[in-house]
Amino acid sequence: MEAKNLLIMDSSPLGLAGESTRKIMYSVVLSLLPALGVSFWMFGWAAVRVVVLTSLFCIALEALIAKFFNSKIDYLDGSALVTGILLAMNLPSNAPWWLLLIGSIVAIIIGKQVFGGLGQNIFNPALVARVFLLISFPLQMTSWPVPGQFDGTTGATPLGILKTEGVGAIAKLKTADLALGYVGGSLGEISALALLIGAAYLFYKKYITWEIPVSFIGTVFVFTAIFYWINPQQYASPVFHLFSGGLFLGALYMATDMVTSPISGRAKLIFGFGCGFFTALIRLFGSYPEGVSFAILFMNAFVPLLDRYFPEKKFGMQS
């Protein structure tokens, strides 16, 4: 009896919807294109350089690990590419190449592979790298090129101005500029609008759900609004907080990362609330101008707990 005549036996179901890890990951890449386009337009070739380098570094690192440690890793599944692009979006366009390399190493190796690779990491790899770089190289990480000026002029981010110079200094910034991205900042935190367009695609594909972005952004808005209402002289308006910094990048792309966010809807709402709460806390009272990365990383640590204590409602269980 030849093996090829034997009938195939497997567990049901035999039908599949045809989703794949690659499809999801490359859809995320696709959805990031509008935001990348804006940053290329704002920062020019320098931005292209950062994105290309981090993506290459991340994929190459994963390929190396696949070659020498775990041949099962599919380094072209798009997850390394997503990490690379997201890392780039968290960096200033004038970041030197060695900074990009260090960031990629931290993201792929410390952020992801030491935990066991894709799906096993507790913290968002790109954010781990960003925070690592922010703490280790504060100078390089906080001199932001001014958009549209390709002569190397650097300036502070709106949130940086707010932190150092107070509410009065940000009055001259227009909300429209903030929303469209005509402000200083990292590659990805400049245009809220472009990020929303990309995220809309992911919503449409059902790769992200509404809970985390809505509760994250909503919480930041409500908290900053309360303080603005108490004392507008000291605290910036909630609209300013909404459109400045990495809030949209964080809420739409970082916090919604499948691997490092909770699974059930209720847990996602709590997760988003936590992210928003700590973001607002750091922005209003912390020593760093921006708190999105720290807030998300902090909440990442709570994901297993949230999964465990706020699971999906079971059929036939009295709650």
Added chain:
Amino acid sequence: MVEILLPGFILAGFALISASGLYLASKKFYVYEDPRIDEVEALLPGANCGGCGYAGCRALAEHIVNDHTVDTPCPVAEPIVMEKIADLLGLEASVQEKQVATLLCKGTHENSALAMDYRGIQDCWAAVIVADSIKDCAFACLGLGSCVQACNFDAMRIENGIVVIDEEKCTGCGICISHCPKNLLVLRPVSQKTIVTCSNTDRGPEARKACKVACIGCMKCQKVCQHQAIYVEDFLARIDFEKCTNCGDCVEACPTNAIEMRGEQVYVTA
């Protein structure tokens, strides 16, 4: 100077308070434990295989000391170990022969062909969900290695579609037995050399069709045995280890090679 000394004093104070807290707690919540438990545990292999029926070596040591008995010997350790433990407690150790796990199947790919192209999870328990057997013989070893994974002593491997047991490495802990969905593994004393390597209880013709070396229940072995040690039940020969003298008559008589004499030579799959 005060700036340096003050924190030093404060820290020392903290240390003192914490230390005394720990000391008090260890006194207050002290649970007496027989020190011999530690000694017995140290003698045991420490593999925590659970072969004895207790949760681990510590649990067995507690049982031995608290109940003052060596009725459950460690199946893994050399007999000398149990003797030492018995000496320690002033007990009489019963010497037990080393046991080894044995597969009652010779359904290699040549003997019992694959009946399907199984593509599911590579685990025996997962396979029996999909089909009772993936080979022609309904009773055959599936060769997907659930027992190999369960073995703590690296004594098992899959070769040519069935599991092969390294009797040198096997400690007879018996953990594999409950991990075989087909119930093909048994423990036997090492000195028991004669084994019926088949578990097929179908009638002769069907068993023969399923596997080249199946026991067909022909009764020849039962007739030839001078010690009433081998008998056929449900079309399958079974050996009473108590009565068997390993004379080898049944091995000679078996027309299908379903009875095997384990010699000094390494067991090679047909």
Added chain:
Amino acid sequence: MLQLKTFPKGGIHPSQQKISAQASITYGEIPKQLLIPVNQHIGRTANVVVKKNDVVKRGQLLAQASGFISSNVHAPVDGKVMKVFRFSLLGGAIGEVIQIQPDEPGKSYREVLEQDVELSVDLNKLTAEEIRKRIQEAGIVGMGGAGFPTHVKLSPPPEKKIDALIINGAECEPYITADHRIMVEQPAQIIQGIKILKKLFPEVPVYIGIEDNKPDALNMMDKAAAREEGIFVVPLKAKYPQGGEKQLIKAVLNREVPSKGLPMDVGVIVQNVATVLAIRNVFYHNRPLLERVVTVSGSLVEHPGNILLPIGTPVSYIMDKFNIDRERVRLLLAGGPMMGRTCHSFESPISKTTSALLFFDEKAFVQRQENPCLRCGNCVSVCPMGLDVAIYVQMVQKNKLDDYAKEHIMDCIECGSCTYVCPANRRLVHWMRLGKRIIKREN
């Protein structure tokens, strides 16, 4: 427009593939030999009461139920018992079969049916006890797939008050159209069956749940039920797995069967339409469960259809009848692609629970390389039981099930929705089933 009912949580919309929906039920011939499986139900195996060379008549008892939760097996045609032996059954199991050599091979099964007695049934004279007894004797089991003995389901303990009957015509699995055709072609007979069931539970409303992807069945059943009191056709919005008992009860009555509970815990009894028809035939033709409608479909079947076959017909007979090329078949499914079981022998016989036989070639099988879980949560969001599938499966894989997982894994209905949507190609249902096995092994 009124919102059609469905179950709220989870579910998927797989490609329907109901390519045999318009094919009327045809009749086969008596094959050269029949292999009647002794165990076609959930519960204790029946005891074979015939022996080699016995001559048996159509409807004669072959195997006697060995307890309350067990089921009789009867001879579907006149013939001679050749032997009783163990054989590969559909779905990978190996079990005892009774081989019967029919007296008239090649005779149209339709003629056999026409020779059956035609009785007129006076419902007023039937007592509940008699109905239960005759259903039990006839070896009726749930024909939707599980094969639970029907008389057990119809005998709830007195403390469980039944206040609704649901007739399951959802047929949510892709490809399968057997129940669909029954509803289109024999609506009056189904209603007759329902009326017999109503004798057991007088004054209890009967709901016939049918998905809206079968408008002709809905129409026919609606017409047939219109004249009857207390029988309501409930159109349901098509969603898989609506045919699952618990999901159907939720959809029709908005009641939730408790975890580890049975439909009778919420006062409901669910019966499949094919089962109801079989019950009807017990009383109108004095015919035990001897045959069933099987959908024959799949990519290798040129003219997919629905065929009424005596139980015990080997798959090979059907393959010849439908001109299916043996060489090309690589995947044989008993049941639908979502919950059906793969089979490995063309000689295996159909049983009381075989609703469909699907034939596919190699292309239909997606070689699945399991990738790491992304925690995307698709499996959780489609799970109709609200289980945290991804989390349990990781525990099963590490062989470290905690109490929380142990409590919930058993609630899995193995509908396959999670595996269907998993982007990482993980065999989630298989892992869940393995988890159930491990829990059972440990107990």
